[in-house]
């Protein structure tokens with residue numbers, strides 16, 4: 001056999017294989033194009049009715065202590081099941097139920113005890129996000145509750161009326177546990193919240209909205225998929241754990257308490273008719289005066305209370321949207337009326353007093369896909385990053401120095417107190433950031449200065465509230481003493 005012939009043979013085999021590969025790839029692409037994605041498969045199961053499902057309103061948890069100045073709550077972290085898609089079971093987690101948890105409503109000055117029972121097969125914690133509390137009772141990563149065990153938090157409510165929330169914080173399982181349903185709201189009431197002329201009938205005209213994006217596998221199980229790039233945005237939005245929700249309301253002034261309960265995604269909310277509404281509160285309580293706006297931006301962990309006046313809406317249907325996505329349908333009934341009255345002033349927000357030469361600390365946030373650091377350091381549970389004196393106000397400078405700007409920004413959160421925003425890139429913050437905050441969005445290249453003051457001692461966390469960032473390095477610890 002001469003060399004040329006062998007060479008020729010090799011060539012034809014080579015081309016043959018190449019052709020096979022090409023045909024294979026084309027076939028694969030074709031099949032992929034006609035096979036629906038898990039989300040498409042599940043969407044096909046959803047009923048096509050106009051209205052969808054009535055919005056779930058979480059229960060108000062019953063206080064087990066007859067003393068009006070004392071509160072006793074019991075929370076069971078437990079496994080559950082939901083049918084987000086009819087006939088398809090999703091394994092979930094919840095507090096005292098299948099998904100999410102009850103609202104814990106307390107009053108300023110009350111002595112609170114919360115017993116948390118871990119009925120899961122994995123460790124967990126219960127963190128009171130936004131609560132002015134000491135380190136031991138904060139429920140952070142250091143207060144782990146092993147399966148079958150209980151933990152009791154004790155604290156006195158010593159902060160103004162606000163909408164806070166609770167969620168697990170066990171290191172490296174926070175993201176997954178929240179994604180599966182462990183979260184709930186805390187309402188703090190005080191004289192101001194009870195005295196103001198604003199809606200306060202729970203579930204009637206004072207409505208909690210926990211908004212979360214979620215992905216599912218085609219068998220209905222949650223698809224909490226982290227890649228090197230981050231957490232995949234959810235194809236579905238749940239409100240209070242309801243898929244495709246609607247809410248029937250009277251044509252009147254309504255208060256919505258909104259939590260962006262997503263692990264990783266920002267949301268920009270607006271009404272389908274572009275209507276204006278008033279923001280009356282942020283994370284840590286009421287603003288000094290209502291702020292009129294037509295969209296509401298919330299990064300993960302942030303809350304806002306808004307007043308929406310439906311009195312004059314003639315159409316009987318309206319939708320809350322997040323970008324192009326449907327969040328919640330409103331169906332209105334009752335007579336139209338003249339515009340509702342909105343208080344011109346809400347509360348006096350006391351300024352955090354700061355000394356002449358305050359201690360200034362810089363926190364540089366940097367991420368690379370799902371991984372990140374704060375001040376160049378990845379989280380280490382054995383390391384205390386800052387020691388902060390109790391009762392002394394400081395300036396904290398939060399810088400976002402992300403180089404490859406895949407993320408729009410990071411929601412910076414700190415435990416144990418509520419802070420105030422001094423500036424955003426050197427200019428005073430917008431009025432809706434003029435109240436108390438515990439989570440602040442810091443966009444790419446931005447520098448946000450906040451005033452912090454701690455009233456309680458202990459070990460606390462600061463972190464990016466994109467939970468998968470928090471788990472991938474973007475968290476630090478500080479000791480208040």
Ligand code: C2O
Pocket residue numbers: 127129167169301413415461463465
């Ligand atoms: Cu919402 Cu460290 O938590």
Ligand code: CU
Pocket residue numbers: 127128129130413414415
């Ligand atoms: Cu927190």
Ligand code: CU
Pocket residue numbers: 367372409410411464465466469474
């Ligand atoms: Cu982040």
